[in-house]
Every structure is written in C-alpha cells, then in structure tokens.
Amino acid sequence: MEMPSTRDNHPSRRGFLTLAAAAGAATALGGLPAFAATPAPRRPTTSPMLAPNVAAKNQLWWRAPGSATSMIEQGLPVGNGRLGALASNDPSREFLTITDATLWTGGRNDTLDGDGQFPYGREDFGSLTMLATLTVDIPGHDLGAVDAYRRTLDLAQGLVSTAYDIAGVGYRREVFASRPDDVIVLHFTSQGAGTYTGTVSLAGTHGESTTVDPTGRYASFGASFANGLRYGAAVTAHSGTGTVAVSGTSISFTDCRDLTVIVSGGTNYAPTATTGFRDESVQPQRLARDKVLAAARASVRELLHTHVADVRPAFERFAIDLGASSAGQRELDTWERVQARWRDNVPDPELEAAYLQFGRYLLISGSRGSLPIGLQGPWLDGNDPDWMGDYHSDVNIQMTYWPADRAGLTDTFDAYADYCVAQLPVWTEVTQRLFNTSTNRFRNTSGRVAGWAVAFSTNPYGGSGWWWHPSGNAWLCQNLFEHYEYTQDRGYLAKIYPVVKGAVEFWETRLVTATVTDASGATREVLVADRDWSAEHGPQDTRGNTYSQELVWNLFENYHTAARVLGRDADHARSVDALRKRLYLPEVSPTTGWLQEWMSPDNLGETTHRHLSPLIGLFPGDRIRPDGSTPAAIVAGATALLTARGMNSFGWANAWRSLCWARLKDAEKAYQLVVNNLRPSTNGSNGSAMNLFDIYETNPGRGIFQIDANLGTPAAIVEMLLYSRPGHVELLPALPAAWASAGSVAGVGVRGGFTADLSWRDGRVTQARLTSVGGRSTTVLANGRSRQVNLRPGESVTLRNL
Amino acid sequence: MPSPTTPRRQPGTRVPLVAAALGVLLAAGAAPAQAAPTTVAQAAPTQAAADIAQRPFMGWTSWTMQSSKYPGLNPDGDYSYLTEANVLKQADALATKLKPYGYEYVNIDAGWWRDNAWVPRFDQYARQTPDPVRFPRGMQAVAEHIHGKGLKAGIYLPVGLEKEAYANGTAPIFNAPGCTTANIVYPDLRTTNGWDSAYKLNFDNPCAQKYIDSQAQLFADWGYDFLKLDGVGPGSFKSGDNYDNVADVAAWQRAIATAGRPIHLELSWSLDINHAADWKRYSNGWRIDTDVECYCNTLVSWENSVDDRFDDAPAWSRKAGPGGWNDLDSLNVGNGEMDGLTRAERQSYATLWAISKSPLYTGDDLTRLDDYGLSLLTNREVIAIDQNGGAPARPVTPAGDQQVWGAKNPDGSYTVALFNLGDAPASVTAHWASFGFTGNASVRDVWNRRDLGTQRNAITAALPAHGSRLFTVRPGTALTSTSYEAEASVNTLTGTASVGGCDACSGGQKVGNLYVGGTVRFNEVTVRKDGIYTVAVSYVSGDARSVQVSSNSGNGSYLKFPSTGDWGTVETVSVQLALKAGANTITFDSGTWYSPDIDRIAVPQTL
Secondary structure: OOOOOHHHHOOOHHHHHHHHHHOOOOOOOOOOOOOOOOOOOOOOOOOOOOOHHHHHHHEEEEOOOOOOOOHHHHOEEEEOOOEEEEEOOEOOEEEEEEEEOOOEOOOOOOOOOOOOOOOOOOOOOOOEOOOEEEEEEOOOOOHHHEEEEEEEEEOOOOEEEEEEEEOOEEEEEEEEEEOOOOEEEEEEEEOOOOOEEEEEEEEEOOOOOOEEOOOOOOEEEEEEOOOOOEEEEEEEEEOOOOEEEEEOOEEEEEEEOEEEEEEEEEEOEOOOHHHOOEOOOOOHHHHHHHHHHHHHOOOHHHHHHHHHHHHHHHHOOOEEEOOOOOHHHHHOOHHHHHHHHHHHOOOOHHHHHHHHHHHHHHHHHHOOOOOOOOOOOOOOOOOOOHHHHOEEOOOHHHHHOHHHHHOOOHHHHHHHHHHHHHHHHHHHHHHHHHOOOOOOOOOOOOOOOOOOOOEEEEOOOOOEEEEEOOOHHHHHHHHHHHHHHHHOOHHHHHHHHHHHHHHHHHHHOOOEEEEEEOOOOOEEEEEEOOOEEEOOEEEEEEOOOHHHHHHHHHHHHHHHHHHHHHOOOHHHHHHHHHHHHHEOOOOEOOOOOOEOOOOOOOOOOOOOOOOOHHHOOOOOOOOOOOOOOOOHHHHHHHHHHHHHHOOOOOHHHHHHHHHHHHHOOOHHHHHHHHHHHOOEOOOOOOEEOOOOOEEEEEEOOEEEEOOHHHHHHHHHHHHHHEEEEOOEEEEOOOOOHHHHOEEEEEEEEEOOOEEEEEEEEOOEEEEEEEEEOOOOEEEEEEOOEEEEEEOOOOOEEEEOOO | OOOOOOOOOOHHHHHHHHHHHHHHHHOOOOOOOOOOOOOOOOOOOOOOOOOOOOOOOEEEEOHHHHOOOOOOOOOOOOOOOOOHHHHHHHHHHHHHHHHHHOOOEEEOOOOOOEOOOOOEOEOOOOOEOOOOOOOOOHHHHHHHHHHHOOOEEEEEEEOOEEHHHOHHHOOEOOOOOOOEHHHHEOOOOOEEOOOOOEEOEOOOOHHHHHHHHHHHHHHHHHOOOEEEEEOOOOEOOEOOHHHOOHHHHHHHHHHHHHHOOOOEEEEOOOOOHHHHHHHHHHOOEEEOOOOOEOOOOOOEOHHHHHOHHHHHOHHHOOOOEOOEEEEOOOOOOOOHHHHOOOHHHHHHHHHHHHHOOOOEEEOOOHHHOOHHHHHHHOOHHHHHHHOOOOOOOEEOOOEOOEEEEEEEOOOOOEEEEEEEOOOOOEEEEEEHHHHOEEOEEEEEEOOOOEEEEEEEOEEEEEEOOOOEEEEEEEOOEEOOEEEEEOOOOOOEEEOOOEEEEOOOOHHHEEEEOOEOOOEEEEEEEEEOOOEEEEEEEEEEOOOOEEEEEEEOOOOOEEEEEOOOOOOOOOEEEEEEEEEOEEEEEEEEEOOOOEOOEEEEEEEEOOO
C-alpha cells in the first residue's frame, strides 16, 4: 500500500497555520467576545476545492432527506466552531435548526440547595438553547416527484450538498458554516430551465418576532434572556436570476435559477468572569445583520472557497485507511451501510474509518474559537436538551476531547482549555465560599478549603449544577495536562498552570489519613480522598475511592512536571510530591478478583455499570500498564473488572470500554465495542442514528443524542493503532483482524511531542514516520522490536525495515 | 348520535381479532383453524351476469361524507348528507369529471330509508322504503337520473330482517302467500349482523328466500345496478353461528339472478378471510377491512385507518379475481383539505388501492376536487393497473416501514410499488432479484408519467413520510438461483422446529413449529463471490409473523413476513444478506414468539 504522500495527506502544522492565517481566521478566544465584528477575511486566490473523486473518499451520503421532526437523528450537521446547524435537505423544505454555543440561560447558580448541593434547573443553572430555525420553502419541489435524490456530507470540505432531479432537470444545493465569514450559507443552483420559487423564513425559538428592514435587504430578530444575555440573528437572500423580495416577515423568491441565503447570529457572551461573561458593547442583532450583508457582498464562490480553505487544512492533518470495503458495501448509502454492518457482521473498514472522520468533523465544526462542545455540541433540535446540553465533568467533556490530539485536531482543544481558564475565577470563588457548607456531605473533614472544585455539571457562567464532584477538577486537569504532553507547548502550559495548581491546592485540603493493612499484615498510614461517590453508583460516603485516588495521583504527578517545566513553585511541588508518595493506591479484591472500586473487597455497586471510574488509571490515565511495569496482579484485577463490566452498554460507555481494551491489547474486544456503537439506532435504541449521531436510550423508545460517543469511539480507534506516553510509542498495539490486512494512518498525535504516520500489511507495521512537534526522544515499539528515536523539533524520521 | 346501523368502529374491536390471531398462532402449521361451515343451501346458485365485476368497479359512495364531521357536510345531524339533491349533484360531477376515466357507479349508502333521527321506514311487506325527506321522489327517480348520465346506481341494505321491520311477525312477505315476518326469522328472534340490528333470517323456511327475493325485485324494479350488503358475518367484528350470514349472501345471489336485472353484490365489512371461498362464490366483492373513514373532522386520516390496509391486504391477495375483488373501501384522495391527508399520503393511498385491484370508488365531494386530487383519480396509467385483470400485488419484502410491493402483469411487465410508511422521509430500494429478474430493466414512473430509462439491478427512490412511488418495469434477464429446501437433511433444526408435510411447498415439505426459540439453519449455502445477496424466502403463514433472519455470524434482522392468507399457500419475500464465497449458513430464528413455516430459500447464482 502506498504511503500517503506528505503533500496530499499530511500538511505540516506550519503549513496549516499559514493557510489558516491566509484565510484570516486564526483568532484565539482569549479576551475576545465569541461573537464580534471582524475584518473582512482575506479570500484565497486559488481554488481550495478538492477534485470530486478525491472528495468522495471522505463523504457520507444518503438517499433520503431528513425529517424536520427528527432533526437530531436525520439532520446533517454543519458548524463554524460556534454556530452549529442541522439541515434536513428536503427538496421542498430546507429546514435548519441553528444553535449558538453561547446561547445559555441561567447563571452563576451559587446558592446551594438545603442538601448543600447545587440547583439543576433551566432557570437557575441554565441550559443551552437553540438560536433559530431557518426554513426555505420551495413548494414546487415535492419529494414525491423527485428522482435520483442524494445528499452528501463532505467531511473534508465541510459541506452538506443535496442533488436531485425533477422531470429530468437537475437541482443542487450546498449548505456550509463559514468561520472566516461567521455565517451559514445556503446556495441553490439548477441546470437548464430549473427554477426555485418560495420563501425564506427565519424564526427565533423563544417567542421573538422577526422583522424585515425597510429596504427589504434582510430579516432579523433580537432579544435578551432574563439573565441579561443579548442575542440576535439575521438572514438575507439574493439571486442573480429571479426576483427576491420581502414578503411579510419572510423573504420571497420567484423564478430563481440560483439563490443564495446567508444567515448569522450570536450573543454578547464573553468568556470573561470579570465582566460577568458579557460584552456590553456587542449588539447581536445588528452584528448579525452586518455579517450577513457583508457576506452577501462577496460571491458565493468566494464564500465557499474561503470556508473550504479554512477547514480543509484542519481536516487533512490526519488521514486513515483501515482497508477496502466491498463493492456491495460501497453501493449502499451511509445509513444502509450502518444497517448492513450490524445485520451481516461483516467488517466495513471504510465505514469504520468514516465514523472516525465524522467525529473529527464534529470537532472541527463545533470546537473552534468559542465555547467547547457540551453534551450535544451546537446541535440542538429544541430548547430542552437533556442535561441542559451542558458540560459534564465525570467523563463526557473529557471524552469529547480525547480525539483532539490523537486525531490531528490539536487546535480544537483550545476551546476546552480556554473554557477552564475563563471559568477558574468563579469556580474558585464559589468553591471557597460554599464547598465546606455544613450540609454538603462531600465537604472537607479538615474544615479547610482551597483552590477550586466543580459539580458534575458546569455551565459557561462559572456555575455548577447538581452534586458536587470533588474529583472532577482532577479529571478536567488530566485532559489539560495531556494536551501539553502532546504539544510540548510551554506557553500553553503556563496558561493552564493556575487551573492545575488550584486543583492541587484543593486536594491538599481534602486528603485525610487512614491506616491500611498490607497483605503481609503490616499496617501503614496513607492519604485518602475524603467522603465521596464513585460516580455514579454505590455508596456516597466512602473514603479512598479508586476513582479519586487515581485522579489525584495523576494530578499531583502532572503538577510536578508542570512546575518543573515552568520553573515555578519548586518548594510547593516538593511538598505535593511527598503527598503523592503517601497516596493510597487501589488493590485487587480477594473476593471478586477485581481491581477494587472502593476500599473494600466487596462489590458495593452495579457490576455492569456504565462508568469505569475505578479503571481511570488504565484509561485515560496510564498508571496501570500491561507491559511489566505494573504488578501483574493489578493488571489482572483491572482486566477482570473490565470483563465484569461487560460489552453491552451504550455510546460513551462502549467507547471507554473500547479504549480500556485497547490499552490491554485485546484488539477484538476493542473492535467489537466500536462495532457496537455502529449498531443502527431505531426508535431511540442505543447506537448510531441515520446521521451517525450517537443515540443513548434513556427509556424504552426514547433516545437522546450524546456527542461524546461520536468522539470517544474515534479516540478508541486511534488508540488501537497507536499507544503513547511521554518517551514511549507503541505501533499497532491492538489491531483487530478486520483491519489487519492493509492500512495506514497519518497525523496521529503522540504524547511526548510528536506526530506519527504509519502503514501496515498483514498486521505488521511496514513503515512509520515520526515528526517532532517539540519532542526530542522516545522509544518506538513496532512488530515486537523497540528502537530509540531522537529528533529536534520540526524534524522527521522514517522508519523502514520494521 | 350513535346509530345502530352505522359501521362505526369501536375502540375495543381489535381485541377479539387479536385473540383470534393468537388462536391461529397456536395452531402453527395446522390446517385453517376454521373450516367453512356448510350452511349454504344446496341448490346450485344461478350464475351471476357474466360481465359483473370482470374488473374492480369504479364510482362514488355517499358514506364517506355522511360519516364525516367535516364542517357543513351533515347540517341536519349525523349522516344527514344523504339526500337526493346531494346524490344527484355528485352523480352529475362524476359524469362530468370522472366518467371518462371509467368511474360509473353512484352508490347510495346507509340511511336512505331512515330519517335524520335515524328512524326507519318500511313498506307493508317489511321492505325498506325511502325516507321522503331525503328522497322525496323515491329511489327510482334517483336511479333514472343516474342512468340518464350514463352511470350506474347503487343501493344499500344491512343483512337480516331489521328489527323495526318485524312488526310483531305479522307483516306479509311480498309475493309469498302465507309467509309473514314471523316465518322468516327464528322463533327466539336471535339477532345478527355487525350491529345486532336485525333478526337473523332462517333459510330453513322458504319464506326467508322469498323475503330476499322481494327486496331484490324492488331494487331491480327501481333500476339499481349495485347492492352493498352490510354488517355481514363472519366478519363485521362478529363471529359465531348467529353472525354467519353466508346463507344470506347466497340467498341474495339467487334473488338477484331471478330479479331480472344484473346487480353487483358487494359485501361489508371486515369479512372473515376463512370464508373467502364463500364470498367469492356468492358475491362480487368484499370489504377486507374496517371502515377507512375516520368519523372525525376530515373524511379519513392516515392512521385511522388508511394505513391498516398495508397490513391487512396481503392475506387476501390470492382471493381476488374477475368476478370478485378485494374491496379496500373508499378512495378519498380528491381534496387534500377535506381528506385530511398529505399529498404523499393521498398518492400512497391511491397506489395501494390500484395495485391491490381494489374497487376504485371515491367518497370525496366531487364538486370540490382539487387539481392534485383530480390528477390522482384520473391517472389513466394507474387506473389501467387497477383494471388490468391481473392478481393483486403483494409485498415482495418483509413488512416494515419501508416496503416493496409488486405483481406480474398480464403483459409480462411488473408493477412495482415502493412505500415508506414511516413518519420520516426514507429511501426504498426495489431489487429486481425480488421479482426474479436481473440486470437492466426499463422503468416507467407511472404517477409522474415519465420513462426513467434503464435501471440496473434495482431502483431506489427517496420517499416522503407515508410516501410512495409506482413503477412499471419491463424486465431484462431472468435470474438464475439455487434453491435450498428447508427440510433438507443437511440443515440444522433446533428447539420446537420440525419438518412437516405441505402440499403447496416445493418437495412437499416445509419446516414449521418455529416458535419460542425454534430455529432452522440452512447449512452449506454456497456462492462464488462475497457480496450482499437478495435471498428469496418461500414460506407459509396464515397470519403475519416475524422471524430473525441472519447469515453466518450476523446479527440479522427481525422481519415480519406478511400473511399468505391461509396455511396452505406459499408466498415469497426476499431479504438482503451478506454471503461469502464458499459455504454459508442462513438462520431463521423464532426468538421469543411465533414464526412462519419455511419452505425453501433461493440464492442468486451471481451478484
């Protein structure tokens, strides 16, 4: 198999940044409001469009449109990192649900309930809500008379396109969400005598009234929430052929052979605690109007090229080929293919690779320049998303970002890091004021509190929701620090350092001493986490839970490294090291043979519980390593516990299981769990919806979208192909038979500051290339042999004869 | 106001049907649970006029608007739409707009002999006689007007002697000296029909036939060409001896034969399929299902109950033919706002009726047809499919939200219909292999009146919610398949599964008793190339049953096979399964319930 050439498949980070800068789009969030006036983007001077046969390699496609009443399962997502939309692609009624990641109700939510925990309602804690719906009615294009319907999600170019014929005339439309122009564009074209006649309607979802401006150039609305957040949206349309005019509160178009519709919107949210997370200078309705009118001054071709030039380099930093699918599989559309994959249990490597790329597409579309991706990202179909569409700190947001560095989207991690940094002042203030409230059953026995903590849920206003989650800070920091391991970016490390240090300080006040008896009968004093829950089952008042012990161990270790790299807090770091050495670490239960979840040999929870909290040291941590460096009994206990948790869970729980099995090098179990997440979801059952969104069945017949599985599963696929920790890389640690015959992957992030490209045949690595993004040395284990690689930042080495 | 002679569907009426279905389920693989009782008079029935119902009849019925709460239709109380003025208005519209396309019957439904308070009126011979407010000039004048438009006239009766006509047993029977109403019913006045609104006729007494003769004579004298006999059992949500009206139907056939005028005899409603042979012998058509009307603010609704027909029609597909057709009830697609249906639903409704060879009679207000409705009712190619004399179409794929139906046409082409019964748009694919051919085939889009050119191996269409497409396909190459008998010794049977005799099955045997975990696994199903195959499954199932079908290690699909109508008829549906080069297994697993009996499978030799 040919290695993908560097030029086509693996632009360097430097190349990416250059392209992005050319598109005028490289804006960091820090200090800037999420929705702001920006100078006109620079337009690419050459076409960035992929040739159709090249683009086809990264396209999903369907032979039927989505239903306006099932947008979560059937709408196709687009997003510019802040604004997201789902498109139905019905010929006679293009329908978009539009969500701005910052359109949150609620606020600081810093008055505890009587039990010392946080309120968790849509008014107090708040909820992500939809911004608008956009409808383009084209009554003459009834689906009943449509032939050759096809809609396509082009992952590499960030395009949703729809093509169909009516009476032999071809029609085509494209929908894309541009970050450089900060608008969503719908472009309708036809061949020959085909025309469009209908209306464009923009509607708010909170009872706003849309109005048209007197000159008839646009329609818009604006309003504000009870929490003071202002928001607004605007739409304009134009055609080079027919008539476009204002009609009531809509825009009508008549006999148009082409039609362009441009919509934008946003809020005056700002990621700054000092201004109450508002930018009072922003007038969202007016800004949305300015943006759509500015974009309308450019040609659609310019808008499209600017958008593709922006997203393509990000997408192309990673490429994957898991092997060829059959001709019969390729004939099927994506949804039929998902169904056939499950029905026949015949591997479909191209579909499985596409599932990974779809996850990457969601990260590119939902995590650039604004808030991070919550439980659904900016893809809602109503204003009551389950669990508020919030940020869950006990696996969900962490999992969402697991593929960022692994799968060549290191820049999308910024939204996560910037979020934590921006929230820190409020998290700190609220924690120090409220955590030791006497009614909080999780309060510190020491009576002291420092640093910061969060609850299970967080919002973008520094607010926490539901129960305190003392270990959540350490887990958030685990991702933060791991991003440094991938990038070796000291500037970044300095940015997040206060967050990590604050979490460490919290734990310095929280650890308590306990006396344990070793197998030898000797007793020793250890440090354990105070009374807590092993999320989300079992007793709620146990000390020394494995989940907490592992996370704190990891936090303290990372703090040690961070302080050393930055040359700060040497004395404090030493004292934290001393604490770490005294931390109790989990044992294997003589009763169950499992790694203990609690400081008890008994199973105090649900055997097949969705969470793998006690295995957090296996993944995402790597304290438990099946390579001889961890006592075999611990590895065996972890394996036994993972086995007991079972293979039949859902979405993110399957993804986490898969990642753990990949770490244990059980390729087939890891693969089966990927396959389980590709099970077609019908009537809300667990699995993948028509649009590949992961569906979790909360009650029989009721499924909800949780994006974390769409991102955790890709992370698992990468983890099956490459394992890394600083100083150590392992190629093909868990390659399943389904992908073994031949394949390649390029642009994989490597902890320690590298990226890797590798190809394989018959299960053996045939070639690997390591590029330093800051790392200097590592061992590389391939085909059972280890070698040492030393590089300077920017250098690459190709390893052959493996 | 509830009406005793109104076929209003009751919420609970499904329960006995489910129980009956369960009874058949438990007799898996056995002969029909109910043999047709031989209550019919032995005299050979006179042959009906040869030209009656050679093709499904076409026309209009009054009941749809009578039964609706649509504003303005029934200003003088429920069912008050039925008047001479309204009937003649509709007849005139039918003659103008639809007659050129073959619509000819103007059918007066229930109530012509009842006032607006639903009080009936009878002549001295206990025969229904027109309500003077509804029909001030009587029924003959109406028929004459209809005939004057070149159309045919239809009338209606409930089966049995209506209770109000009994007159203490004293009413004489016309042209039957010595016979009174007391002689034509049972001494215990046992009741019959779907509403228990009549006394059951006792044909052991010749007076009963005379009563029917007198009614038929009246209709013939008035000039009626069509009679809907309603509330007929077994059916009409009734079963048991008192509701067995086979003898009534036979009596009507005899009476019509001697009345001096050909009269089409149509039976209603939800006739018992176990008596299909009786209905075919004595009548010209039978309602297979409950009322299509919704008794609501529109004429019909998709869920209540157009969509029921997709489940219920397959069982009857082999019961219809020239002389007697499966009646799916009225076709109300002419005015979207009144019909209460989307465009897609209206087209699907018309499609199912046409491919099922159902009579095509609308209950719409023909003076208010919209353009789309008129186009649906007057598409000559669709009407030609309904009228081509061939067998009704059947599903060629298992029943689910996306279905493919088809039938071979008398001219060798195929009618292929795609349906999306789901609530969201979906694509549906018809594989030519499901019809026994392969390669290139020319496709005509019937509704849109366009040739779509040559399509290779399959056609796929995006269908709206509840949508459909209708194609005529001229096949290319015949498909060559390899058959594997279920009963072959190489196969593996588990649990309850067993081999049983089956006259209609290939090899004379099948594998039945597939229930609660019983499985049959076809072993050594051999193909030359890896791929996804269209595997034809021949099966027997007197009711719709589901089975998990899988190949090799696949999870398979839980598929509902449509009823074959009885336990002696084999039908075929096809399923998509991946097979690998070499030997494969294909498994039918009953899971937790009852599955069809499997006759054989056929696997294409090439992809």
